Amino acid sequence: MIKVGIVGGTGYTGVELLRLLAMHSEVEVNVVTSRAEKGLRVDSVYPNLRGFNDLMFVEPVIENLIACDVVFFATPNATAMHMAKDLLAAGVKIIDLSADFRLKEVAVWEQWYGAKHSCPELLETAVYGLPETNREAIKGARLVANPGCYPTATQLGFLPLIKENLIDTSMLISDAKSGVSGAGRSASVAGLMSETGESFKAYGVPGHRHLPEISQELQNIASSPVSLTFTPHLLPMIRGIHATLYAPLKETNRDLQGLFERFYADEPFVDVLPVGAHPDTGDVRGTNRCQIAVHQPQGGQMVTVLSVIDNLVKGASGQAIHNMNIMFDLDERTGLNHVGLYP
Numbered sequence: 001m002i003k004v005g006i007v008g009g010t011g012y013t014g015v016e017l018l019r020l021l022a023m024h025s026e027v028e029v030n031v032v033t034s035r036a037e038k039g040l041r042v043d044s045v046y047p048n049l050r051g052f053n054d055l056m057f058v059e060p061v062i063e064n065l066i067a068c069d070v071v072f073f074a075t076p077n078a079t080a081m082h083m084a085k086d087l088l089a090a091g092v093k094i095i096d097l098s099a100d101f102r103l104k105e106v107a108v109w110e111q112w113y114g115a116k117h118s119c120p121e122l123l124e125t126a127v128y129g130l131p132e133t134n135r136e137a138i139k140g141a142r143l144v145a146n147p148g149c150y151p152t153a154t155q156l157g158f159l160p161l162i163k164e165n166l167i168d169t170s171m172l173i174s175d176a177k178s179g180v181s182g183a184g185r186s187a188s189v190a191g192l193m194s195e196t197g198e199s200f201k202a203y204g205v206p207g208h209r210h211l212p213e214i215s216q217e218l219q220n221i222a223s224s225p226v227s228l229t230f231t232p233h234l235l236p237m238i239r240g241i242h243a244t245l246y247a248p249l250k251e252t253n254r255d256l257q258g259l260f261e262r263f264y265a266d267e268p269f270v271d272v273l274p275v276g277a278h279p280d281t282g283d284v285r286g287t288n289r290c291q292i293a294v295h296q297p298q299g300g301q302m303v304t305v306l307s308v309i310d311n312l313v314k315g316a317s318g319q320a321i322h323n324m325n326i327m328f329d330l331d332e333r334t335g336l337n338h339v340g341l342y343p
């Protein structure tokens with residue numbers, strides 16, 4: 001059995017890891033940390049885990065984690081980097097759900113995250129954990145930077161088009177919407193139901209932290225400069241991301257539906273919907289799946305890709321477990337073969 005530790009077990013991504021790992025046949029969760037809830041039983045804070053987890057929350061210190069095979073960091077940004085070197089030195093593998101190791105350039109990371117990076121030497125060796133683009137590197141990784149939620153939905157939608165050199169990458173647009181759980185569990189006025197209910201707004205238009213991550217990875221795929229306009233929005237729902245992606249086509253007579261179906265034919269967690277479909281965030285709720293539909297409105301010059309995920313699963317904890325399965329040479333679907341919740 002793989003011995004697992006979770007640092008930051010009281011946030012949404014932490015408890016989602018616990019929910020998914022509870023049904024994973026190859027895993028034993030040995031450590032769950034929380035400074036605020038130290039000494040309390042996990043299932044007293046999250047009664048949905050009664051009968052599945054009887055651990056106590058403990059202090060997030062190295063001594064509590066070094067007996068693990070892998071540690072997930074479900075923590076705020078600028079947390080994992082302070083423990084990463086010691087855990088790696090002890091032979092523990094790390095999957096970081098925060099942004100600490102996603103960007104390769106130190107100056108860019110410090111500009112967008114407003115902190116001094118404590119171990120910039122690990123940025124080069126960290127493997128970006130999008131399985132659909134980086135599977136081979138993930139297999140041998142000791143430190144995986146789990147992608148962000150918006151970057152996951154956006155990259156998967158653009159990926160086949162960029163790989164086939166079918167779009168002008170100097171004019172990409174990602175118009176993306178997220179449920180409020182994407183902001184985390186910490187209390188804030190902006191996250192109150194009376195503030196978000198019956199309302200819909202854009203935010204981060206001058207620049208969102210996920211922009212450099214998306215640009216970096218799309219540029220790696222394209223092997224050429226990429227210009228992306230990224231506008232996130234907040235929807236009055238709990239879970240889900242819907243990314244509507246636009247790009248100018250270099251050729252207008254290609255079979256885009258066939259391209260997407262062939263490209264993702266062997267991917268266990270990407271589902272290309274039939275011609276004319278419009279994916280719904282509700283259909284992937286609680287799953288590690290990305291559902292995609294590709295359109296060429298009026299047969300014109302623009303392609304429109306619709307990409308939906310559950311931000312807490314495929315956009316965070318489920319993708320982290322997918323990465324763990326690859327790192328430990330397990331069937332990639334292990335613990336992740338869930339049917340979407342309905343309604």
